[in-house]
Amino acid sequence: MEIPRQRLQKYLGLKREFAGKNYINLNPIQRGGILTDEARRAIVEFGDGYSVCDWCPPKTPRLDKIKRPPIADFYEDLAKFLGMDVARVVTRCREAKFIAFRMLGRPGDYVVIDSLAHYSTYLAAELAGLRIKEVPHGGYPEFRIEVDAYEEKIREVVRETGKPPALALLTHVDYLYGNLNDAAKVAEICHEQGVPLLLNAAYTAGVMPIDGGKLGVDILVGSGHKSWAASAPTGILAMTEEMAEKILRPSSIRGDWSGRSFPAKELPLLGCTVMGAPLITLMASFPTVVERVQRWDEEVKKARFLVEQLERIEGTRQLGVKPKQHTLIHMESQGLYRVSQTHKRKGFFLYDELKKRRIVGIQPGLTKHFKLNTYGLTWDEVRHVAESFLEIAEKYGLKTS
Amino acid sequence: MEIPRQRLQKYLGLKREFAGKNYINLNPIQRGGILTDEARRAIVEFGDGYSVCDWCPPKTPRLDKIKRPPIADFYEDLAKFLGMDVARVVTRCREAKFIAFRMLGRPGDYVVIDSLAHYSTYLAAELAGLRIKEVPHGGYPEFRIEVDAYEEKIREVVRETGKPPALALLTHVDYLYGNLNDAAKVAEICHEQGVPLLLNAAYTAGVMPIDGGKLGVDILVGSGHKSWAASAPTGILAMTEEMAEKILRPSSIRGDWSGRSFPAKELPLLGCTVMGAPLITLMASFPTVVERVQRWDEEVKKARFLVEQLERIEGTRQLGVKPKQHTLIHMESQGLYRVSQTHKRKGFFLYDELKKRRIVGIQPGLTKHFKLNTYGLTWDEVRHVAESFLEIAEKYGLKTS
Numbered sequence: 001m002e003i004p005r006q007r008l009q010k011y012l013g014l015k016r017e018f019a020g021k022n023y024i025n026l027n028p029i030q031r032g033g034i035l036t037d038e039a040r041r042a043i044v045e046f047g048d049g050y051s052v053c054d055w056c057p058p059k060t061p062r063l064d065k066i067k068r069p070p071i072a073d074f075y076e077d078l079a080k081f082l083g084m085d086v087a088r089v090v091t092r093c094r095e096a097k098f099i100a101f102r103m104l105g106r107p108g109d110y111v112v113i114d115s116l117a118h119y120s121t122y123l124a125a126e127l128a129g130l131r132i133k134e135v136p137h138g139g140y141p142e143f144r145i146e147v148d149a150y151e152e153k154i155r156e157v158v159r160e161t162g163k164p165p166a167l168a169l170l171t172h173v174d175y176l177y178g179n180l181n182d183a184a185k186v187a188e189i190c191h192e193q194g195v196p197l198l199l200n201a202a203y204t205a206g207v208m209p210i211d212g213g214k215l216g217v218d219i220l221v222g223s224g225h226k227s228w229a230a231s232a233p234t235g236i237l238a239m240t241e242e243m244a245e246k247i248l249r250p251s252s253i254r255g256d257w258s259g260r261s262f263p264a265k266e267l268p269l270l271g272c273t274v275m276g277a278p279l280i281t282l283m284a285s286f287p288t289v290v291e292r293v294q295r296w297d298e299e300v301k302k303a304r305f306l307v308e309q310l311e312r313i314e315g316t317r318q319l320g321v322k323p324k325q326h327t328l329i330h331m332e333s334q335g336l337y338r339v340s341q342t343h344k345r346k347g348f349f350l351y352d353e354l355k356k357r358r359i360v361g362i363q364p365g366l367t368k369h370f371k372l373n374t375y376g377l378t379w380d381e382v383r384h385v386a387e388s389f390l391e392i393a394e395k396y397g398l399k400t401s
Numbered sequence: 402m403e404i405p406r407q408r409l410q411k412y413l414g415l416k417r418e419f420a421g422k423n424y425i426n427l428n429p430i431q432r433g434g435i436l437t438d439e440a441r442r443a444i445v446e447f448g449d450g451y452s453v454c455d456w457c458p459p460k461t462p463r464l465d466k467i468k469r470p471p472i473a474d475f476y477e478d479l480a481k482f483l484g485m486d487v488a489r490v491v492t493r494c495r496e497a498k499f500i501a502f503r504m505l506g507r508p509g510d511y512v513v514i515d516s517l518a519h520y521s522t523y524l525a526a527e528l529a530g531l532r533i534k535e536v537p538h539g540g541y542p543e544f545r546i547e548v549d550a551y552e553e554k555i556r557e558v559v560r561e562t563g564k565p566p567a568l569a570l571l572t573h574v575d576y577l578y579g580n581l582n583d584a585a586k587v588a589e590i591c592h593e594q595g596v597p598l599l600l601n602a603a604y605t606a607g608v609m610p611i612d613g614g615k616l617g618v619d620i621l622v623g624s625g626h627k628s629w630a631a632s633a634p635t636g637i638l639a640m641t642e643e644m645a646e647k648i649l650r651p652s653s654i655r656g657d658w659s660g661r662s663f664p665a666k667e668l669p670l671l672g673c674t675v676m677g678a679p680l681i682t683l684m685a686s687f688p689t690v691v692e693r694v695q696r697w698d699e700e701v702k703k704a705r706f707l708v709e710q711l712e713r714i715e716g717t718r719q720l721g722v723k724p725k726q727h728t729l730i731h732m733e734s735q736g737l738y739r740v741s742q743t744h745k746r747k748g749f750f751l752y753d754e755l756k757k758r759r760i761v762g763i764q765p766g767l768t769k770h771f772k773l774n775t776y777g778l779t780w781d782e783v784r785h786v787a788e789s790f791l792e793i794a795e796k797y798g799l800k801t802s
Contacts, residue, residue: 003478008688010471014443014681017469018455025455033450042415043448043678047441049434049626049633054419054426058764068418070411077404091492091634094671102528107508115659119652122663123671126654127503134658225450225677232450232677233492233634251520253527257535258516262523270495270524276626276633277444277678280415287409363459 018360024381027361028175028328031375032207032227035281039229042284043277051276060264063272064088074283081290082205082220083213084238088248089224089282090273093202094120096221096237097169099268100198101128103247105166110157112165114145114181116174121200130166133157141319143177150189167196173203177320178328187216196243202226203328205236206289207375208296218243224278229285231278302382303327303374309386314399327375337368339396350392357388419761425782428762429576429729432776433608433628436682440630443685444678452677461665464673465489475684482691483606483621484614485639489649490683491674494603495521497622497638498570500669501599502529504648506567511558513566515546515582517575522601531567534558542720544578551590568597574604578721579729588617597644603627604729606637607690608776609697619644625679630686632679703783704728704775710787715800728776738769740797751793758789
């Protein structure tokens with residue numbers, strides 16, 4: 001119960017070393033979540049807990065019905081922007097997946113997923129009591145998901161259980177290699193067999209243009225803190241009208257003594273979700289996001305440029321499909337790994353050398369395989385990253401072409 | 402897909418009318434969630450998405466293992482402060498309840514709850530597939546939960562299903578009347594029958610001193626944005642060691658093709674939970690919270706003073722148990738209601754009159770029954786609220802004693 005005053009000191013003046021303009025941060029999960037200036041102003045304004053609830057409508061007390069700030073409008077605009085009918089902001093992309101799994105499946109049902117899905121996809125299925133059937137990838141060096149195999153995997157489920165899977169999930173761009181998958185094709189395969197498709201767009205929606213309607217997906221989930229210049233935790237759950245009816249089911253529980261019931265509340269959201277600051281950052285950054293996805297081609301150019309430069313280092317190659325169609329990059333470097341084996345700091349030499357050059361975000365200690373993300377860097381910054389790597393390689397005697 | 406530029410204007414320059422020092426905000430859910438200055442500084446520093454993940458430990462990549470910022474230490478201090486063994490920060494108090502229900506119960510199992518539980522308690526049970534059995538309250542005007550009836554309700558479940566309920570839940574202070582329930586007594590009853598007790602301390606932990614160990618509860622949940630001077634969404638899930646083993650179960654799913662598995666991840670948290678700003682506000686405000694709970698008696702005095710003053714108005718009484726043991730107050734006013742019936746603004750006259758006096762947060766339109774919360778108001782502010790009500794009553798010809 002008693003916490004010594006001295007122990008509390010550490011919570012005062014919390015600082016983030018890598019915030020702001022001091023460093024070029026290549027952390028693969030962080031590039032798309034850097035706040036806009038608008039969001040930075042709004043988060044202070046709406047920092048207090050329940051800050052968005054000042055004008056909660058008494059007759060329909062629900063986050064998505066609030067008009068001041070314009071949350072109701074935002075949900076509409078968000079759905080429209082993604083080419084879907086209905087959108088909700090939930091606490092995390094993983095929660096959006098859990099909600100879909102929980103509401104569309106019954107314990108023991110299957111969901112067919114790609115084998116490069118984020119770990120949270122597996123956990124969301126597990127928490128919902130679903131079994132998974134994985135669609136294979138082609139392995140090294142491309143790790144390409146065999147999207148045609150969705151058909152076979154769905155058939156397998158039918159053979160095994162006598163019915164199709166509750167749904168299928170495709171990771172639009174995976175977190176390991178940054179490969180972009182053909183969502184339209186998978187949607188077509190799934191629909192031929194009557195299976196709805198959830199597209200996990202955590203790495204795509206918010207940074208590249210996505211039209212879920214055109215892709216033909218039934219559910220599209222995204223991550224505000226990953227790709228929408230928003231604070232954590234924010235997830236996006238967008239759906240067709242048909243799916244919304246199944247997923248956003250109203251509560252039907254009733255008190256056995258009191259008779260209390262809550263039919264105005266959406267069951268899987270547990271009523272309301274993100275009642276404050278992170279939702280506001282998502283809204284404040286939205287105009288920028290709508291505009292920035294149009295500049296996606298330029299972002300991909302920067303990623304390809306950096307890959308080209310890094311591959312000049314002896315024994316270094318990009319893994320995943322080439323050329324890059326996304327800014328998340330997985331590099332393999334036998335060269336840098338060789339240096340690490342005789343360096344007194346082992347693999348940390350790379351981290352040290354990059355940090356000296358004001359570059360952070362690559363996992364400290366890694367050299368043989370490491371990931372980075374160029375999203376939103378200026379050309380000058382990308383060039384600085386490229387030159388730094390080449391300089392470090394040369395410093396340690398690696399050949400550069 | 403296309404959002405007209407003009408439609409995006411509304412997301413720029415988002416302002417909160419009731420923020421800051423302009424108004425005395427009596428909103429019952431908002432008093433305990435106003436950020437400290439420390440938290441206001443920290444939220445800007447850690448506004449970017451995934452801002453706390455700079456130093457995620459590669460071998461145990463989990464929020465509760467992060468040492469910079471000191472999240473690992475914080476979880477320990479948080480558990481200790483609440484008199485529990487283990488704590489996790491989750492996205493909302495309602496999620497904490499869902500997690501406990503989901504992990505301790507099986508679909509069809511019962512949970513025994515008090516009949517003044519928050520609606521999200523009902524939804525959490527419903528989402529976890531549990532049935533509820535309600536412990537009655539005594540009705541008007543005290544609405545006192547009949548805590549002794551936990552025993553009978555547990556026996557009812559045993560008779561009906563052949564086994565005890567998965568758990569019981571007690572709302573420490575309810576959101577309707579602000580009644581404080583005897584948690585120690587309910588814990589004793591539950592334990593005599595081998596049933597774990599979850600205490601929903603959303604309105605108590607963070608504002609008043611709570612020692613879950615001393616109360617003997619097995620699980621204690623709380624709300625950062627409601628009572629810990631933190632941004633939404635933040636929930637607290639604190640447990641005994643024994644409960645933690647059952648609730649924080651590691652993931653055990655395995656990829657059927659890839660063999661991938663994630664035993665380092667806690668299943669019900671879906672891995673990580675609040676990866677950014679709100680968690681940081683909770684940490685930054687923690688030293689203040691540790692100190693402020695010691696001043697709870699003074700807070701109760703202010704609430705009692707205001708009740709006493711409001712009851713001077715003709716036909717006006719406090720509902721719920723008297724005298725107040727909490728700052729959440731439910732008033733019934735036949736007097737103000739009578740005024741509303743002939744006023745051209747109907748019940749909104751009260752809102753208008755209060756707002757003129759820089760007082761907000763009572764639901765616009767209500768007069769016969771309304772709720773307010775005095776937590777954290779200065780004595781001057783409490784007096785101003787009291788005087789304003791009396792002034793308004795007199796203005797409309799109500800007697801004041």
